[in-house]
Amino acid sequence: MMDVDASLTLLGGxxxxxxxxxxxxxxCSGSSGWLLTGVSFTIGEPDGYRCSLPPINGTGVGDTVFAEECELIHEDEEAGKNVTTGCLYGWDYDSIHGETSSVTDLELVCDRAILAGTLTSIHFGGALAGSYVLGQLSDLFGRRLIVFxxxxxxxxxxxGLSFxxxxxxxxxxxxxxxxxxxxxxxxxxxxxxxxxxxxRRVRAQLCSEMAWVIGICLLSPMAYLLPNWRDFQLTISLLCIPLIPLVWFSFESIRWLVLKGRVEEAEEILQRIAKSKNISHTGYFLLDQQDPDLQNGNQPSKVDAIELETKPALENEGSNPEKPPLEDQDSVPAVDDSKRQSPGSKTNKATILDLFKTRALIMQTLFVxxxxxxxxxxxxxFFINAGNLVGNKYLNFFLISLxxxxxxxxxxxxMTRLGRRRPLIFYYLVSGVxxxxxxxxxxxxxxxxDLTVVILVIALIGKLFASAAFDVLYLATAEIFPTILRSAAVGAASVVSRAGGMVAPFIVYLNVIHNSIPMIVFGVVSLVAGLLVLPLPETNNRALPETLDDGAKLTSKEPTEDDASPAEV
Structure with missing residues (x-):
């Protein structure tokens, strides 16, 4: 089994x-931001609407007709009574900047208003399905091909949506x-x-998060400049075209190639990187995990003088690192090729059902x-409801993103100083309030x-701490569950997260009852989440749990010498 970290270390920065x-x-990360949250504008509600008035001499009911949001009121002066009908002639929409949306084009208002929330929910439902399916496919066929x-x-x-x-x-x-x-x-x-x-992975995560922020911040000015939602949808879609050749000419994940046993392809990529940095040597970059330098965490001082010969006999054995050299085959028992495992395969794979084996694990899983x-x-x-907040919806969306x-x-x-648990509780509670x-x-x-500015500032505080909580939760989840269940736990949590994205549009739809209800519901949900973090363990400066027994040790208040992070021992 090759160690990619050691190989990357040899290449330096x-x-x-x-x-x-x-x-x-x-x-790609930046563009995904505007693609995922763009529904705030493409399926956004108009500033106001009312029934269209009938054409002159076209009512046949009386002289005066009043238009409300979902009703036409015909005032019959001769009979002395009013006749109420539905919006027989369509709707007129108010828009400060002349914007349109799927709601106005398909008239998803009044008794059809819930269809707008359904359309948004379907969008996030697709993201839910894609999170699971594409994640599995990327493990089978590679990261680059799936992104492409x-x-x-x-x-x-x-x-197609724009037409x-x-x-x-x-x-x-x-x-x-x-x-x-x-x-x-x-x-x-x-x-x-x-x-x-x-x-360097924490810095890489920060760069990825900044790309996401830039993407969603660009969304608001683009929507303002393109008030017709079809032009806007077409633009954010076509802007992704340059990514097609860029991804095609990028290289595949070296770790995935090694995991699949395609070590020669991985070595070629490393050689290409080394050539671009004027690094030369007479051996291989890919190192076996039994290499002493790797085990001790040492980095050779002079890369040019290294003879890397720990890669298992690639020239004679092809891309199978487990096969012994030809001169040693007589001393090695024959193994059925059908039973060989790839370097990254495991005999025991946990599933989502394993998260519910014990009472303690069930509670921990449900809380997370x-x-x-x-x-x-x-x-x-917050993004979907940005248009319902007081003030300019484009400015609101931009500030919420920023x-x-x-x-x-x-x-x-x-997270470095205070850990995970205490900041997470604080973030949820402040966001909820x-x-x-x-x-x-x-x-x-x-x-x-006028309290517009006050409302907007408090809403931005809520969004700030909600984003901070989401960020901490990603890392805390990976650290709480033991290695045998970690992949299943994070994958299942991601699916639950997408379900939350599907529910959010229907919560925002409650503003038809009163515009304060969505924010109050968001607050209550966040407060409950903050309380549920209390029983969860602190994972800062604790070694990642490998087994269920290791996971149980995390419930202790302080790390012991046995379960502290190696860096702290």
Whole structure:
């Protein structure tokens, strides 16, 4: 089994080839931001609407007709009574900047208003399905191929959306478009992280998060400049076209190639990187995990003078690192080739059902799942509800997006000093209180004082801490569950998160009852999540649990000498 971290260490810092490849996948992360949250504008509600008045002399009922949101009131002066009908002649929509959306084009208002929330929910439902399916496919066929296919599919389905006028076809394309977005978001994120050695992965994550922030911040000015939602949808789809050749000419994940036994291809990539940095040597870059330097964490002082001969007999054995040299085959028992395992295979693979084996594990799993659900509901709910907040919806969306940048930078230092559990509790509680306060504060006081700025500032505080909580939750989840269950736990939590994104539009739909309800619901959900973090263990400076017994040790208040991180022992 090859050790990619040791090989990357030999190459030193990032050179031009690595930087360009990293930039390609950062662009994928950034574009996924506007593709996923763009529904805030393409399926956004108009500023106001009312029934269209009938044409002159076309009523046949009376002389005066009043138009309300969902009713026409015909005043019959002769009979002395009013006759109420539905919006027989369509609707007139108010828009400050002349914007349109799927709601106005398909008239998803009044008794059809829930269809707008359904359309948004289908979009996030597609993202849910894509998160699972594309994640599995990327393990089978590689990161680069799945990202490449996802970019093409996003362009095709997004372009189709901008031309369709059928609600059924729009639902279908919305689902397909949502399915493809995780290819640019999740799979490209994995591809980015796999490029780095452990001591640089936190910085890589910060770069990826900044790319996401830049993407969603660009969304608001693009929507303002393109008020027609079809032009906007077409633009954000076609802007992904340059990613197609960029991804195609990028290199595959070295870790994935090694995992699949395609070590010669991985070696070629490492050689290409070395050549771009003027590094030369007479051996191989790929190191076996039994190499003493690797085990001791040492880095050779002079790369040019190294003779790397720990790669197992590639010239004689092809791409199978487990096969012994020819001269030693007589002393090795014959093994049935059908029973050989790839370097990354495991005999025991945990499933989502293993998360519910013990009572303690069940409670821990359910608490973590609810936190993921709450984070997703509040996070995406803020974007969808941005148009319903007081003030300019474009400015609101931009400011809500911009708040994520400082939260990720602050978290970089907070998690190092204060751990995971205490910041997570604090973030959820502050976000919950801010959401509730935002919902209950009136737009103006009894004496006419405008509270628009106050409401917007408190809402931004709620979004800031909701984003910070989501960021910490990602890392905490990976650290809480033992290695045997970690992959299943994070994958299941991601699916629960997407379910939260599907529920968020229906919570926002509650503003038809009262515009304060969505923010109050978001606040309550966030407060409950904060309370559920209390029983969870602190994972800072604790070794990653490998077995179920190791996971049980995390419930202790302080790390012991046995379970402390190796760096702390």
């Amino acid at each position: 990032f050179g031009l080839v690595q930087s360009l490849n990293f930039l390609v996948y950062l662009l 296919g996802s970019v093409i599919a996003v362009v095709v389905t997004g372009t 369709t006028w059928s609600f059924g076809l729009m639902c279908f394309l919305r689902f397909l478009n949502g399915c493809c977005i995780p290819g640019l978001l999740t799979v490209s994120y994995v591809r980015q992280i796999e490029m780095f050695t452990p001591n 799942f609810f936190c993921w659900f709450a984070s997703s509901v509040v996070y995406y709910g 708040t994520e940048a400082p939260c990720y930078i602050i978290n970089y230092f907070v 801010a959401c509730v306060v935002t919902g209950v504060i009136p737009a103006e006081t009894a004496d006419g004082t």
